[in-house]
Amino acid sequence: MIHLADITRIFQMGDQSVYALNKVRLNIAVGEYVSIMGPSGSGKSTLLNIIGLLDQPDKGCYELDGKNVTDLTKDEQAQTRRDKIGFVFQSFHLIPRLTAAENIEIPLILSEIPPDERKSRVVEALHAFDLQSRAQHRPAELSGGQRQRVAIARATILRPKAILADEPTGNLDHSIGAEVMMLLEALCQTGTTLIVVTHDRELSARAKRHIGMRDGKIVTDTS
């Protein structure tokens, strides 16, 4: 499903070139559960951003879902992100003035799904992530675990092919983090590809495939 060929991403820091990714080759099949580990600055987030079409490589070729997506226009990238990718972030990134239900609804609004269908799908999602009683609460009134559940509900409401989670448990207690991981794993079991960047060895160990990164390169890849 995901084919990265010699992906290179260079950042200019003053007159210095930083290779955030250096000729990365990576293939991930549909429904895989992959964890990515590595020291800070090793290029994990950059890799995830490129897979999620938030960022573009300076060199290399990227094929997603059987389609070359290396040279899409910005609008095509946005549309592909909307339809195929679900992002989960360490800091949740919920919109503070909107309720839990409204935050979950945003991707449906962006893809112009009619209001009636939107409502029923949001109710379903609230139910699936055990958030019914929190539907009308704003993010500030939710616990960290609840916020991340809202974020996951939002990331999955359009049934994406892949979920990309960048340290999703980084801001959570260990036990809450484990619960959140279980939710993500449950999604993976229904066929969604799951790629998780994490610092937590224990959580990482639950994945079927483990990728290690260092200095913009994949140094280990074990299944």
Added chain:
Amino acid sequence: MTLNDTLLLSFRAVTSYRARSLLIILAMALGVAAVVMLTALGDGARRYVVNQFSSIGTNLIAVMPGRAETSGAFLGTTMGRTPRDLTLKDAQLIGRLPQVKRYAPLNVGVAELSAEKRLRDVTVLGSTADLIPIRHMNLAQGSFLAHDSDHSAQIILGAKLAHEFFPASNAIGQRIRLDESRFLVTGILAPQGESMGYNTDEIVIIPIDYAQSLFNTTSLFRILIEARSHSDIQSAKTAIHDTLKQSHDGEEDVTIITQDAVLNTFDRILHALTLAVAGIAAISLAVAGILIMNVMLVAISQRTPEIGLLKAIGANAADIRRLFFAEALWLSLAGTVIGFFLGQFGSLLLRLAYPQLPAWAPTWAILAGIIVALVTGILASLLPSSRAARLDPVKALGKK
């Protein structure tokens, strides 16, 4: 994203950031209200003056001795020497012109009015019977020089004077003195109040020849003429000019002012004033526009992570641009509507405070105010919203 959802989501943002929104709406509203109120004031003043002129007759022509140096000079501002007097004979010559419906020679002065034990200084108009209709005055009772042959010492009292001097009895038929001369009260003016500088309730009118001997003069202060119709004014003016030039041995030593010309001058000046005031008020709208732009830029910088998130979950540049554009549109719309009502309310207060002033904002000013406000709001939001749309999603998400 559909238009409906764009409007809804941006409306949520507007209502969520209350302090920010109120600030912008207030600035916008004050600008619009200023345009509405100030033009109401300016146009009210214009209409007030026009009404005042119309109330004393629009086919009116005034002749005064001496040559005015500037055209459009207001009644009484003659300049330079007065080489030749304006006489009753001149007035009679003018009266024979075909374009002239009626005319009234006029002398004005101050004399001491006394009857029984009362006395006071009053403004005296010396004229003929036609003065009353020419100046659109009305007699409440009695008559003034009812017969052409009448040369008796008649006097007309202003309504207030009649009441002051004869509080208990009817003034008609009473004897009254002006300085040393005795007059018979034959009429009382209907109360009318202030008109072009005189309070007609406090004047007296006597025949022109008595006035001339009272003030010891043979020259007229003015000749008032009413043209037959509005279209006769210009030809009447020319005919009067020619007649008087001939009568004055070829000297052009009089000034002829038409009511129309004065009225037009005032109308133009006050209209220009209203425009200028509206322009100044519109500047406050431009200031509001700059405020909108700055506040929107700050809002975008504060909400950068939100923009990054929206992009990450699939919003494209147009979605983001429209969201912030719609936000600015809501703000300027709210400001404009509130400003409109605020301005109308202010105009109402003006009208209550000054009942004579028809302080209604003209439609052109209201439309211009609203359009300038909306266009300003739209222009001011173009830069911020396109900046938001161009944000790089990774950097936007990373910003704290």
